[in-house]
Amino acid sequence: MLRFLVTRVMSGLVVLLLVCLFTYLVFFALSPDPAVQICGKNCTPEVIDQIRGNLGLDQPFSTQFFLFVVGIFAGRTYGEGASAVDCAAPCLGYSFQSSQAVWDMIVQRLPVSATIAIGAAVLWLLAGVVGGLLSAVKEGTFLDRFTTGLTLTSMSIPNYVLALVLQYVLVVQLQWLPFPQAVAFADDPVQWFLNFVMPWIVLAIGYAAAYTRLTRANVLDVLRENYVRTAYAKGLPQSLIWRRHALRPALTPVVTIFGMDFAGLLGGALITETVFGINGVGKMAADSIARNDQPVIMGVTLLAGFLVVVGNIVVDVVYSAIDPRVRVNA
Amino acid sequence: MTTESSVKNDTDALLEVRDLTVTFQTPRGPLDAVRSLDLDLEPGGALGIVGESGSGKSMTSLAIMGLQPRAARRTGSVRLRGRELVGMSEADLRRVRGDRIAMVFQDPLSSLNPYYTVGLQIEEAYRAHRPGVTRRAARKVAIAALERVRIRDAARRVHHYPHQFSGGMRQRVMIAMALSMEPELLIADEPTTALDVTVQAQILDLLQEIRRETGTGLVLITHDLAVVSEITDHIVVMKDGVCVERGPVEQIFTRPQHPYTQALLDAVPRIDDEIGELRAVAPGAVVADAVAEKNGGAA
Amino acid sequence: MMPSQTDLTAGTVAQSGGAGGTWRALRHDVGAMLGLGYIALVTLVAVFAPVLTSISGWTPYEFDQSAIDPDLGGMPIGAWGGMGAEHWLGVEPGSGRDIFARIVYGARVSMSIALSATALTTVLGVSLGLVAGYFGGRVDLVVSRVMDFLMAFPALIFMIAVLSALPASNRSGLLVVVISVFGWPYLARIVRGQTMSLAQREFVEAARAAGASGTRIVFREILPNLRSTIIVMATLAVPGYIGTEAGLSFLGVGVVPPAPSWGQMIAASVKWYAVDPAYFVVPGVCLFLLVLSFTVLGDRLRAVVDAQEGR
Numbered sequence: 017m018l019r020f021l022v023t024r025v026m027s028g029l030v031v032l033l034l035v036c037l038f039t040y041l042v043f044f045a046l047s048p049d050p051a052v053q054i055c056g057k058n059c060t061p062e063v064i065d066q067i068r069g070n071l072g073l074d075q076p077f078s079t080q081f082f083l084f085v086v087g088i089f090a091g092r093t094y095g096e097g098a099s100a101v102d103c104a105a106p107c108l109g110y111s112f113q114s115s116q117a118v119w120d121m122i123v124q125r126l127p128v129s130a131t132i133a134i135g136a137a138v139l140w141l142l143a144g145v146v147g148g149l150l151s152a153v154k155e156g157t158f159l160d161r162f163t164t165g166l167t168l169t170s171m172s173i174p175n176y177v178l179a180l181v182l183q184y185v186l187v188v189q190l191q192w193l194p195f196p197q198a199v200a201f202a203d204d205p206v207q208w209f210l211n212f213v214m215p216w217i218v219l220a221i222g223y224a225a226a227y228t229r230l231t232r233a234n235v236l237d238v239l240r241e242n243y244v245r246t247a248y249a250k251g252l253p254q255s256l257i258w259r260r261h262a263l264r265p266a267l268t269p270v271v272t273i274f275g276m277d278f279a280g281l282l283g284g285a286l287i288t289e290t291v292f293g294i295n296g297v298g299k300m301a302a303d304s305i306a307r308n309d310q311p312v313i314m315g316v317t318l319l320a321g322f323l324v325v326v327g328n329i330v331v332d333v334v335y336s337a338i339d340p341r342v343r344v345n346a
Numbered sequence: 347m348t349t350e351s352s353v354k355n356d357t358d359a360l361l362e363v364r365d366l367t368v369t370f371q372t373p374r375g376p377l378d379a380v381r382s383l384d385l386d387l388e389p390g391g392a393l394g395i396v397g398e399s400g401s402g403k404s405m406t407s408l409a410i411m412g413l414q415p416r417a418a419r420r421t422g423s424v425r426l427r428g429r430e431l432v433g434m435s436e437a438d439l440r441r442v443r444g445d446r447i448a449m450v451f452q453d454p455l456s457s458l459n460p461y462y463t464v465g466l467q468i469e470e471a472y473r474a475h476r477p478g479v480t481r482r483a484a485r486k487v488a489i490a491a492l493e494r495v496r497i498r499d500a501a502r503r504v505h506h507y508p509h510q511f512s513g514g515m516r517q518r519v520m521i522a523m524a525l526s527m528e529p530e531l532l533i534a535d536e537p538t539t540a541l542d543v544t545v546q547a548q549i550l551d552l553l554q555e556i557r558r559e560t561g562t563g564l565v566l567i568t569h570d571l572a573v574v575s576e577i578t579d580h581i582v583v584m585k586d587g588v589c590v591e592r593g594p595v596e597q598i599f600t601r602p603q604h605p606y607t608q609a610l611l612d613a614v615p616r617i618d619d620e621i622g623e624l625r626a627v628a629p630g631a632v633v634a635d636a637v638a639e640k641n642g643g644a645a
Numbered sequence: 646m647m648p649s650q651t652d653l654t655a656g657t658v659a660q661s662g663g664a665g666g667t668w669r670a671l672r673h674d675v676g677a678m679l680g681l682g683y684i685a686l687v688t689l690v691a692v693f694a695p696v697l698t699s700i701s702g703w704t705p706y707e708f709d710q711s712a713i714d715p716d717l718g719g720m721p722i723g724a725w726g727g728m729g730a731e732h733w734l735g736v737e738p739g740s741g742r743d744i745f746a747r748i749v750y751g752a753r754v755s756m757s758i759a760l761s762a763t764a765l766t767t768v769l770g771v772s773l774g775l776v777a778g779y780f781g782g783r784v785d786l787v788v789s790r791v792m793d794f795l796m797a798f799p800a801l802i803f804m805i806a807v808l809s810a811l812p813a814s815n816r817s818g819l820l821v822v823v824i825s826v827f828g829w830p831y832l833a834r835i836v837r838g839q840t841m842s843l844a845q846r847e848f849v850e851a852a853r854a855a856g857a858s859g860t861r862i863v864f865r866e867i868l869p870n871l872r873s874t875i876i877v878m879a880t881l882a883v884p885g886y887i888g889t890e891a892g893l894s895f896l897g898v899g900v901v902p903p904a905p906s907w908g909q910m911i912a913a914s915v916k917w918y919a920v921d922p923a924y925f926v927v928p929g930v931c932l933f934l935l936v937l938s939f940t941v942l943g944d945r946l947r948a949v950v951d952a953q954e955g956r
Contacts, residue, residue, distance in 0.1 A: 241456065242451060242453060242456040242457045243456065243457055243458055243459040243460075245413065245451070245457070246449075246451065246457045246458065246459075246520075247459070248413055248443070249411060249413060249443055249444060249448070249449040249451075250443065250444035250448075250470070250471035250474065250523070251440045251441060251442070251443035251444030251445055251471065251474060251475060252440075252444075252470060252471065252474050253440065253474060256470070256474065260459075260462070260470070261459055264461050265459070265460075265461055338461075339460075339461065340460065340461060340507040340509070341460055341507070341509050
């Protein structure tokens with residue numbers, strides 16, 4: 017088990033390093049000179065040179081990249097002498113726009129993205145698993161066909177379209193929900209909850225549809241397994257067959273996929289956050305892209321890659337706990 | 347139809363199948379996987395059902411227990427000790443399954459749930475049929491059952507998962523599971539087909555020995571006449587869902603009446619090529635093949 | 646009663662396999678036929694866009710100041726966003742551009758990008774999946790690692806970042822490339838798995854014994870057997886790419902204005918949806934129906950193919 021973990025963590029680090037290198041390379045090649053950007057108006061060549069020196073932009077690519085990676089693990093110092101700035105580990109650099117440390121910006125916005133991700137995950141897991149089970153139990157009935165139609169429809173609505181429809185219907189026309197505004201949970205829990213209802217639904221609906229289909233297909237597959245036939249031949253009660261012999265094998269793949277999807281979302285729901293104007297990591301990514309704020313884009317990309325890699329490892333560990341066949345082989 | 351295996355007295359018979367028919371509704375009209383089949387087995391007796399894949403023999407075994415697929419309709423009569431199973435409520439059938447009739451399937455690996463220990467899979471059946479039995483008592487039954495099928499170190503092995511057993515050992519687990527309830531009738535559907543030749547012999551010996559010790563009736567379903575000849579006394583030969591010949595083992599082997607039986611006998615020494623051989627001799631099994639293929643490994 | 650382990654219906658359908666059988670099974674499916682009908686409609690509209698706009702009388706780039714009310718901040722004059730004989734689907738608030746013309750030309754963008762991306766993804770995914778699955782060993786290792794890497798990569802953020810950093814010329818081609826680069830592993834993974842199991846089958850062994858070369862086996866023996874899988878996967882990929890293109894355009898990094906795109910129209914309608922919902926509804930419904938049509942068609946196609954393969 018330990019060896020398995022170490023191998024997984026090592027290969028995860030390699031993937032992250034590659035993500036880092038790839039992103040860095042692309043921006044190094046594509047971006048306009050950040051020094052000019054930071055300098056703004058009233059700029060002189062001397063100031064630009066100084067900024068370049070402080071940020072290490074005058075170094076060759078390999079050195080810049082090396083310093084960046086070292087900064088993440090050990091921190092780094094920008095500039096020299098009196099103007100030196102210490103950037104503690106994990107150092108992802110500073111925003112060209114706001115001069116804030118990228119790490120601090122992420123830490124500040126991560127809870128918001130997590131709130132959206134967790135709420136949506138609860139919704140889609142409930143809807144997906146329950147819907148899939150019902151659909152499978154009632155295979156071929158009206159309920160099953162209705163559910164299938166509903167999932168296909170839900171999968172086909174782009175989430176920004178759904179966001180606008182919901183906003184128009186629930187906020188503008190029916191006025192059931194207030195216009196979304198930033199409210200802390202402690203100040204007004206009800207308002208806080210109402211703010212998040214729409215993002216949760218918008219984010220959850222596509223996943224809920226996919227999970228319904230997955231669960232239904234898995235349950236139907238498992239019911240065709242020989243061991244389920246054995247369970248019937250043993251004279252087990254129907255409820256026990258369902259609960260013990262069908263459910264666990266059918267839901268195991270759902271756990272795997274859930275881990276990946278959830279990890280992917282923790283790093284920010286870009287479109288949903290942008291549409292609803294929620295100040296999470298996703299919106300920060302969109303904003304930084306719009307302003308070509310390279311260190312922030314790097315930070316967000318790395319964060320997302322990191323979460324996916326960690327999610328992968330967690331899923332493998334959980335999977336080996338659920339499936340005895342994997343447990344022994346690992 | 348002469349039946350030397352037919353019983354002296356109806357109430358005496360362990361299993362009495364009359365006119366058993368399993369019908370599928372297909373887009374091209376109804377299709378009989380089993381048609382008008384009669385079977386008789388006295389207590390403690392052993393009956394072999396022989397036929398190539400697609401002959402309807404596996405469907406017969408499932409239909410006896412009322413486990414035919416949803417899409418199929420079962421008609422006729424299946425009596426266990428005089429009690430009619432066709433038309434019995436699902437709840438009553440459940441009490442018969444596992445407790446009075448137990449089954450052993452062809453592929454032990456896929457027939458055991460990979461997610462649970464073999465101990466749990468034996469215990470759950472026992473507890474389902476003996477309400478109020480404690481977990482500990484059921485565990486003892488499971489260990490005893492594993493010991494009876496000669497699995498060494500049974501007290502430790504109950505905690506193992508199916509994939510931790512070899513093929514032959516898995517089939518022993520299946521047999522242990524079937525025997526734990528001390529059923530009156532054991533239906534073994536190709537119990538040795540998925541196993542190595544040497545292991546096959548061991549499993550057959552085990553079945554024979556258990557039958558002698560416990561007096562359990564046995565219905566052995568196979569495509570392999572050599573297997574049947576070893577442990578059964580009567581044979582029913584099936585083709586395309588219909589019984590083409592029946593009789594005591596010696597009679598079938600020495601004086602086969604039907605050309606199909608002759609073909610089966612000719613194929614005995616050449617086990618590997620058997621199916622191909624049979625195709626050449628007895629063509630026209632296309633319809634039954636459709637049934638067999640969809641029936642998966644069990645056919 | 647036991648759930649059906651013996652689905653005889655599927656078994657008999659299996660005998661009527663092949664493309665003809667697929668079509669016969671699909672023809673009786675209302676959903677699939679409706680989807681196909683809408684896809685055909687959009688395709689025709691896209692192909693004949695110039696003809697259609699010459700009939701309707703407005704190009705997608707013409708401003709019509711007479712159709713909007715400058716006193717109301719550029720709101721279209723008339724109900725339903727200015728729909729009527731002059732502008733069939735109304736006009737854009739603020740500019741008065743004809744929505745029908747923009748939808749028609751937007752269909753061109755949507756379809757051409759999604760179909761090109763699907764074609765490129767399929768070529769990449771199938772060839773790399775075949776190579777990795779058939780040759781195995783080091784080739785497989787490299788391809789599999791690249792796939793793992795691309796699937797762990799935060800693709801959306803990266804796509805947006807790259808697209809926003811790159812110059813705006815030929816954005817469509819760039820969109821196709823970027824979408825395909827991150828899209829092919831999902832197809833390749835499945836092709837690889839199926840190739841691995843097909844490579845063990847008798848007919849491949851036979852071809853190998855007869856001295857056929859690796860390339861010949863891959864293209865003549867294995868590829869034909871993957872046909873239905875590839876068709877189903879490609880059909881199911883199209884709606885995803887339509888959505889991705891629209892999404893990227895919605896976020897402002899897709900097709901460059903003034904070229905019309907449905908996603909871009911929806912993005913522009915955000916400011917107006919409370920007062921002029923028609924402006925949002927028209928592209929929203931067009932986009933939703935197109936994605937739905939491909940999804941339903943792909944879903945039914947897969948069901949038919951699965952039944953034929955006797956799953």
